[in-house]
Amino acid sequence: MPAEKATKRGSPFHIGELAKRTGRTVHAIRWYETQGLVPGVARDEGGRRLYVELHVGWLDLMERLRRTGMSIAEMREYTALALQGKTTLRERRDMLAAHRERVNETIAEWKRALSLVERKIDFYDEWMASGHRPPLIAAEPLPAPKKRGSGATRR
Helix, strand or coil: CCHHHHHCCCCCECHHHHHHHHCCCHHHHHHHHHCCCCCCCEECCCCCEEECHHHHHHHHHHHHHHHCCCCHHHHHHHHHHHHCHHHHHHHHHHHHHHHHHHHHHHHHHHHHHHHHHHHHHHHHHHHHHHCCCCCCCCCCCCCCCCCCCCCCCCC
């Protein structure tokens, strides 16, 4: 994005300001850029990167996708689709919907794991309070793994 286009999206600012606004380090922001995950970064006459408000939200999205387990390759694919404009709206939406499903599955797995940890804490609390070992905690059956060979591709 040329510097004049950047200014149409708000007053441009440098990487230190972006770091301050997003709570990320300059190093982390540069890493995201080298991975091709921060599109449209212009440069000023001195060659310094120029960011606009759009980059604040974009960087937040990329960080959240990464934290929720989206691969860097998928994030690059999403970014490339976004750069193509409105013609890729359906693909981007579908990509995020598939990611949401994976995140929800992970949350469900973590909730099951947390339940066991909580029951184990209760087990120890009861043991310490009574001085006698309580009955063992019944194991919960694990859900059957989902089949991936059904023609569906992971995005």
